[in-house]
Amino acid sequence: MKIATFNINGIKARLNALCDWLDEAQPDVALLQEIKSVDEAFPRDAIEDRGYTVHTHGQKSFNGVAILSKLPLENISRGLPGDESDEQARWIEATVMGEQAIHVCGLYLPNGNPTPGPKYDYKLAWMERLYTRAQNLIRDEIPAMMLGDYNIIQKREDAATPDAWMTDALFRPESRAAFQKIMALGFTDALRAVDPHTRHFSFWDYQEGAWQRDDGILIDHILMTPACADLLLDCQIDKHIRDREKPSDHVPVWVKLNA
DNA sequence: ATGACAATCAGAGATTGA
Numbered sequence: 001m002k003i004a005t006f007n008i009n010g011i012k013a014r015l016n017a018l019c020d021w022l023d024e025a026q027p028d029v030a031l032l033q034e035i036k037s038v039d040e041a042f043p044r045d046a047i048e049d050r051g052y053t054v055h056t057h058g059q060k061s062f063n064g065v066a067i068l069s070k071l072p073l074e075n076i077s078r079g080l081p082g083d084e085s086d087e088q089a090r091w092i093e094a095t096v097m098g099e100q101a102i103h104v105c106g107l108y109l110p111n112g113n114p115t116p117g118p119k120y121d122y123k124l125a126w127m128e129r130l131y132t133r134a135q136n137l138i139r140d141e142i143p144a145m146m147l148g149d150y151n152i153i154q155k156r157e158d159a160a161t162p163d164a165w166m167t168d169a170l171f172r173p174e175s176r177a178a179f180q181k182i183m184a185l186g187f188t189d190a191l192r193a194v195d196p197h198t199r200h201f202s203f204w205d206y207q208e209g210a211w212q213r214d215d216g217i218l219i220d221h222i223l224m225t226p227a228c229a230d231l232l233l234d235c236q237i238d239k240h241i242r243d244r245e246k247p248s249d250h251v252p253v254w255v256k257l258n259a
Numbered sequence: 260a261t262g263a264c265a266a267t268c269a270g271a272g273a274t275t276g277a
Contacts (some may be wrong), residue, residue, distance in 0.1 A: 011268050038268065061267050062275065095265085111277060151277070171275060205277065206264035217277080249265080249277080253261085 001024065001071070003219055004254035005106065005147040007033040007203075011066075014248055015043050017174055021241055022050055027254055028070050029096055033149045035064035042066065048128035052249030059089035065106050065148070072097040080107070082129035090126070102228065103137070103144035109151045114167030120169050123151070127178040131146035131185075134223075138185045143259065144188075144227040149178045149250065150221045152179045158218040170219060190255045191237070192221040200237050203250045211242055221252045231257040 002115040004027040008014040011032070022030065035042060036060050044054040050107075052068040057078040067073065073094040080091035093105040107130070112123030130146075137144045156162040160256060165171035185187070201216025210216065222235065234256040242251050 012264060034266095111275085113275095113277070165277090168277075203277070208263060210264095219277080246265095 001028050001096070001102065001255055001257045001259045002028045003031070003096070003102070003104060003128045003145070003147070003151040004252045005031045005033070005149070005222060006252040007108070007149040007220060007248060007250035009034050009248040009250065011042060011153065012034040012248065015046060016246065017028055017241070017246060018051065020053075020244075021048055021238065021252060022068075023048070025252065025254065029104060030068040030084055030100070030252075031092075031104060031143055031147055032066040032068065033064075033108035035066050036061060038062055042185060044209065055092065055094065057089045059087075063108055065089060065091045065092045065108055067092055067094055067104070067106060067190055069094075070198060075103075080126065080133060083125075089233065098236055098259050100105060100143065100231070102257065102259055104197045105133070105144070105146040107148035107150070109149060111151050112175065115167065115169045115172055120172075123169060123259060124174055127175075127182070130177070131182050133184050133210060134185055134187070137225055138187075141225075143225065143228060143230050143231060145190075145222055145224045145255070147222040147253070150179065151219055152176065152221070153217050153219060154179060156173060158201075160201070161218070170217070176243070177219070177246050183223070186226055187223040187233070188226070190232055190235040191253065193229065193232060193236040201239075204242055204251055206249055220250055222253060226255070233258050
């Protein structure tokens, strides 16, 4: 089973790029972030024509997440638990019914800039709620993963120019500590498990020729519970599609599971 | 550096992103 995460930065602007990637990468399941669309406006036909069912959790203009799946899904749920007043669409989860059931949680973690300020407070509060959901996934002892745009640079090696990020919400100590606290529950970072020594990026800014200078950061992560990590066969980043026409500023990250 | 670059909504330019 191949499961991918991809921050597409707007489904309307990215439909062709997304379909080209689906045709070539052939994921069984794809978790999308930043669809920037309400559910009714999501262009599902082109994706359904490719054999996927489409489940969205959209919002006007900003945020928005989705699950595309060729396999049957159960227990589809929208919104990160813990704050009924939160109206930002950043979380969708479902159980993928393959040979072995895998629970997938697609997330778009708040950016949090500028720091300090209310947006950073929201990021940290959101990560507290994420911790609680993560704790439950570990407790359930099921094969599960949380994958998406974490908006967290974990380590200096995950940025081409780490000093430029020192005061940024993506790299602030509080953000990294909150991420580390979740990891310490027992999650495996799929990319590091498969390829611990190579430097990888998943985002390159549109500005200042960041892509051409390889001035990137790694912020899209796939975190797996122990029962899921036992099934891990491969994890890769489809870096090459950043070089195409009208690309997203992120590229897909995917895992293959023995499931 | 009141920036760059891109997407959205709207129908210009502010807002958001990372």
